[in-house]
Amino acid sequence: MNSSKPLRKLNANTTSITLAHGSGGKAMRDLIEDVFVAGFANEHLSLLEDQARFELSALMSEGDRLAMTTDSYVVDPLFFLGGDIGKLAVTGTVNDLAVGGAIPRYLTCGMIIEEGLPVHDLRRIVSSMKQAADEAGVTIVTGDTKVVHRGAADKLFINTAGIGVIPNNINITADRAQVGDVVILNGYIGDHGAAIVDARGEMSLENTIESDCATLNGLISSMLDVCPDIHCMRDATRGGIATVLNEFAESSRVGITIQEDAIPVRPEVRGMCEILGLDPLYLANEGKLLAIVPADKADELINVMQQHPTGVRSAIIGKISEKPVGRVILQTTFGGERIVDMLVGEQLPRIC
């Protein structure tokens, strides 16, 4: 380890990122060591090698397959109630691993920075990445930094990739929903989408909706303890729960019927949807999962989930039927029913 040498510091007068910080020279080295290496603070990163290296044996003791995923984050604005782009970049990738049953272990972090980004914003974002990573038990082991001309990117884009280990006997895929299974959701829908609309301030709504942005691997681990045979599981991000349910129905060639009155929606989010003509079923979430599980395990699962901070409002919201194949039907509180299709176009741009 390079511990003998103290980390370089950014020039004290540097208040914003310039093209020099991405040039490969001294300024870039200062930025990487001062902001990223010091901020993420772990033994892998402080080696300052071109790649992270980790022991296979440690991974092999946890399971029999690796899971890998990547996601880019372009949310506008960078900071919003309940999170920021950094927290999102960790929780999103951790959740993509966790919903496949994997134990998330290592993350990468690629940043594309528009020149002019205030250094204190970048520090704040790195610090919330570190906090989210610590909470989820993952380590940010390698990264990349690019700085582009003003206008070539919008403030900051982050890409994270992640690796996790899938324990033996866990087999969660979208095509395993079976007739008779039930659909479980871990709480209020639409909070993230609504929080972003709110944070943009275009609506001048007086609101305090917080993004639900959270890592779900803790919750999922306790779910798998009770029921290793979860059939399908995904986190419902862009496109909302409507999109994920359609993916399950299509892949498994089954019908899914959900009950409108069983789906938790906060009054503030409902109110915003009423005003703007949005449908909460399609609003983005950043801490919500849908699981399709055997009916006889459902109550036990709900009990365990409700003990967990990210699952307090967990509920059974629907069931799997033979027909109509590939479709999702909503039984409305009003007493009617309708098909819930995939989202066409986009409800809101740049939400994550």
Place this chain on the structure above:
Amino acid sequence: MKYVDEFRDPEKAKVLISNINKLKESLNADEKKPIQLMEFCGGHTHTIFRYGIEPMLPNWIELVHGPGCPVCVLPMGRVDDCIALAERPNVIFTTFGDAMRVPGSKKSLLQAKAEGADIRMTYSPMDSLALARSNPDKEVIFFGLGFETTMPSTALTILQAEREGINNFSLFCNHITTVPTIKAILDSPDMQIDAFLAPGHVCMVVGERPFDFVADTYKKPIVVTGFEPLDILQSIWMTLKQLAEKRCEVENQYSRIVPPNGNTAGLAAIDSVFEIREFFEWRGLGSIDHSGVKIRDNYQQFDAERKFKIPNLKIADPKSCQCGEVLKGVIRPWECKVFGGACTPEMPLGALMVSSEGACAAYYNFGNLPELLAKQSKNLEGDAT
């Protein structure tokens, strides 16, 4: 949620459905010859689908979804004009979000935006005026569209712009009027509608009286209707009751919002800024006399059509589209030959697929698609033999 849940109460819905069923005998209707009710307004169509009202109704009632979606009835030539305006240098073109995906003859506003035009979504013409204020070196154009519902806000924005002496703001006016359009539907020879649900938000501005002719001249019951699911059910019951009692009147179900004489301040603003156009082109319905408004000469400095040169070309609707017949209730959306095939919400061919308020998009998104497509192919086979 207060003032919302009261109008979505499933128990009250059951009572209304049972009252509707009680009228069947005196109406002499059955599923082979159902009573046809047209909801004119796209907002009603949306409510009907969103709450799943159609499957709750008995099969001797058929809802026909009318032309009241201003985005849907916009002809391609006008969309092309929008794009020409938006692509002018130094212009910020502002529009309601719904209009972004409407196909023009070559592209939509969404595509024009992707290609570099400065097109921004706004929720109100006042937002657009604010943009003009903060960008004095740019020309800000607002794409004004909608029925009488949205006319007052556009008119008031122009009056405000005049008061402030803002000269870099203009309106591309595509506002349309309901009365001549309902009249055109009533005059069409293949019309089979038994009664109408009148557009509640339009009536909030114009009042009930402009619809007297539907009852007086055409002898059809018409009920001014609100937008919550119970509003719709109650209005259906009210129109059926008129039919059962052989009455035809303008009734107001939406009296909590609609005063009989409308909104006088709003009407005054409309009157001071707009005048009737001789005719206006509708997608699917063709040209309808007096069915649009334009900016009066007094305010011509705010008229984008006079301020800038627009192509103003007439583009014929795609031949395969049967939007017109759907709009008049002659065929159901899924009976159109291109429904769900060449025409889908992702790649709309006809206007009714574009907006979520369009009848075809509503059926596509919320209806039982496989079943509808099966019915459609059966129909087409029937045509061939």
